[in-house]
Amino acid sequence: MIYQGNSISVKELDGGLAELVFDLKNESVNKFDKATLSELNDATQAIENSSAKGVLVSSAKDSFIVGADITEFLQWFEQSEEEVVASVLQANEIFSRFEDLSIPTVAAINGIALGGGMEMCLACDYRVMSTAAKVGLPEVKLGLYPGFGGTVRLSRVIGADNAIEWISGGAEKRPDAALKDGAVDAVFAPEQLKEEALKLLQRIVAGELDFENRKTAKKGKLGLNAIESMMVFETAKGFVAGKAGKHYPAPVDAIKTIQKHANFERDQAIAIEAKGFAKLAKTPVARNLIGLFLNDQSIKKIAKDHTALAGDVSQAAVLGAGIMGGGIAYQSAYKGTPILMKDINEQGIQLGLDEATNLLTKAVQRKRMDVGKMAQTLTRIRPTLSYGDFGNVDVVVEAVVENPKVKKAVLAEAESHLKEGAVLASNTSTISITDLATALKKPEDFCGMHFFNPVHRMPLVEVIRGEKTSDKTIATVVKYAQKMGKTPIVVNDCPGFLVNRVLFPYFGGFAMMLRDGADFEHVDKVMEKFGWPMGPAYLLDVVGIDTGVHAQAVMAEGFPDRMAQDFRSAMAVMFDENRYGQKNSQGFYKYELDKKGKQKKVSDEVAHKLVDSVVESKQEMSDEDIINRLMIPMCLETVRCLEDNIVNTPAEADMGLVYGIGFPPFRGGALKYIDDMGAAKFVELCDQYSSLGKLYEPTAKLREMAAKNEKFYA
Known part of the structure; x- marks a missing residue:
């Protein structure tokens, strides 16, 4: 045995070869936590001091390496930006040290290799992949981009254009796509993978393949001239920005980073990557998207606990x-x-x-x-x-x-x-x-x-x-x-359960705004700009106004103090006029088929006249007012659902809204929205709108939280 740790071992194989095996003890998957990173450094040193002629990198688990342990690395993100850079560079030194071994390395990717797992594969000279495996760099889904050299190595292995697509899209890649793009060198059936990987390593050691040339290429510059660089990067930035939207900066920042380090060799390029990574790590978007990822893990664990008693x-x-x-x-x-x-x-x-x-x-x-x-x-x-x-x-x-x-x-x-x-x-x-x-x-x-x-x-x-x-x-x-x-x-x-109970106060706030003279198309635009996939009028049309009227009656009966309406709502008028939304092509908007046969909304003068009929007084409303008048009732009802034990945890409440009604993910959920604002400031905001009634009245417990400066997420 060349090296033995808790998550990594290095053993001798026939023919002077060595095998570095990832096998994190007491875990079902391999992941990069701080201890594993430290062991990788120690294992690399042990290989340097051994007589090994080549190294096979493998996993003893069904997956290869699922990525970094985000729960541990969150501690990094609590540091200053400069400290985050230092921590990332320290981790990168370990990957680079492994990459710089004087002997060839081959990764046998038997299962999922994502994020840091894929970056480990990229630090190897060659990669072979099982037909059952998936690879990728999905960090943009957490508001980040790869930080262990991924933007540097991938762009030099598969080219800038392919790397941009991989990194900015964040998708998992199947073997055929990975092979086509050049991210892996061969694909084999699971039962053949290790044997074929060893054959490849033996061929390299025998001098049939030039591994040193590969090492040199990965450590060098990207090699694009000025015109090629402009065509690749500028075109990609515009396209990706349009798809990602302004609330999600990571995909475009990844492209900018690859562009910045294209003309630098590896170590300087990694320093550029680390600086940009640290900047993203300190953003609210990254914090909230990482929070959602952890919430998702939490609710999966809760669901798993439930199924212990399940029947067939x-x-x-x-x-x-x-x-x-x-x-x-x-x-x-x-x-x-x-x-x-x-x-x-x-x-x-x-x-x-x-x-x-x-x-x-x-x-x-x-x-x-x-x-x-x-x-x-x-x-x-x-x-x-x-x-x-x-x-x-x-x-x-x-x-x-x-x-x-x-x-x-x-x-x-x-x-x-x-x-x-x-x-x-x-x-x-x-x-x-x-x-x-x-x-x-x-x-x-x-x-x-x-x-x-x-x-x-x-x-x-x-x-x-x-x-x-x-x-x-x-x-x-x-x-x-x-x-x-x-x-x-x-x-x-309870009436409406979780999602509809929380959604209808939002619609209630919308109904009051229309009563007070707001233009529903402008409201939709403001809320879409805020991050919702569609504004409240459009959402009601999609849900079905007849469905909305029925649900509103149920909610009003269940919670009359805050959900009963003492005025005629625009939704009720639409219903009386048989305007049910998309299902019969008229609601707050008209719906026409586009060239692809899909419904598209069109402004409708008749709908505006119908809404005008319910206006009781014209009030001036800023965009900030519109956001507050819609978000406060939704957030407060989420708080009540938690307090009433309709839902057990903040994670379940927030994920219910993200998955059920498209709450803007980058804002983390209704309870995270309150946390980010601060309970005291949120309660103060509620009090500013107290004249609008019980929908805007904080609970006693929330006021207590505000006084104590407490949060829903510790």
Whole structure:
């Protein structure tokens, strides 16, 4: 044994070769924490002092290295910018020391190699990849760019244009793409990978391949002349800026950094990378995106804890085969769980099948699957008009019309056909799960499973616990949501649950603004500039104004002190005029088909006149007023959901809003928004708008937090 540590070992192989193995003890994956970085330095020194003629770099785990341990490196980001630079350069010295070994190195990438894991691979002279592996530099998703030499080495290995696409896009690359771009030298089946990597290393040691030339190229300048540089970088900056948007600076900063260090050799280039990395690390965007990443890890752990009690989920069923039912059937079948799709008539069945087929066809057109997998997926969807096969079903999702009487009747009927221990779930956005359970003989086997539309795109599923819902039922539905590729968040029963309960105060603030004379198109523009994917008027059109009116009535009944409206709202006027939004091509906007057949919104004079009819007084409103009048009610209701134990943790609350309604990710969520502003300042802001009523009134606990300068996130 040449070296033995807690996460890295170096052992001797036949023929004078050595193998450096990553195997972080007591962890399911390899990652770069500070201890592993230190061990890499020690292992490199041990190799330098050995007689090894070449080094194979491998992993003893299913993944290669998933990246840096962000929980540890967050401590770096609390330092000053200069200290961050120093810390990053210290880590880079270790990678460069390994890269500068006088003997050849080959990385055998058996699984995921992302971020720091891919940067380790790039420090090797050659890279071979398993057909089961993925590689990439996804740091832009955290508001950063690669900091362990990734922008330097990748641009010199695959060229500036390819490196820009890899780094600014942050996507994981499959073996065929990595090989095509030159990021890896060969691709093999998993069972052949190590053997073939060793053969390659033996050939290099035998002098068949010039590894020293590779080392020299990676340590040199990028080698672009002035015209090539301008064409590559300036074109890319404009294109990427348009895609990323002004709230996400990292993708464009990555391009600027590659451009800055293009004419410098490695060590100076890495110093330039480190300086830019440190600057990004100190931004609120990076802090919030990293916070969301940690929140996502947290809710996955919570979901995993829930599933400890889960029953089997090998056969599902959906009741109601409309657009929503078809979407649920598609998602279940696409992710591998067979599903029965029941409706009361052939027309409904056909609608559901058409929806699933349409989604599968689009997936084929976008090359996300082939025709064979499409056919295989469709065979997992079995349409039926009867309950004949329901005795074999583990989970049934009811997705009929949003009417409590209809839902109760359907649920009670379905229950009578299920086997012992099977779980019933209702896809409802507003109706009380506890109330629906009164129609059932076994309310403990029933819960809510609220999907968001469109099902195939929206990552969130709210799993709603009724008063009598058992832990096993929750666990089973959480497990099913995970099998469908969704992020489940368990919430307790109340009007609107989590997401809609928080969303409708936002719409309530919007309704009051229109009453007070605001122009809804201007409001939409302000909120889109703030970071929302769409403003409130456009969002209501997408949700469906008829759906909005129904949900508003439920919320007003549940929380009359702050959600009942004592004025006629613009949404109610639209509803009375049969303007339901996108679904019938008229709402706050008109909708016309573009050249691609997609709906695009168009300004509508009739809609403005209808909104004018509800104006009670014209008030001057700045853009700041618009933001505050919409964000305060949403943030306060999120606080109330946490205090009322509708949701258990700030992470679950904020991720629910990001995944469920598109809360601007770079702002971190409603509770993080309060933290960033400071509770005291936020409460002071609420008090400025206190004349608008209870929607703007802070809770006593929030005032207490403000007085003590406390935060939701420690």
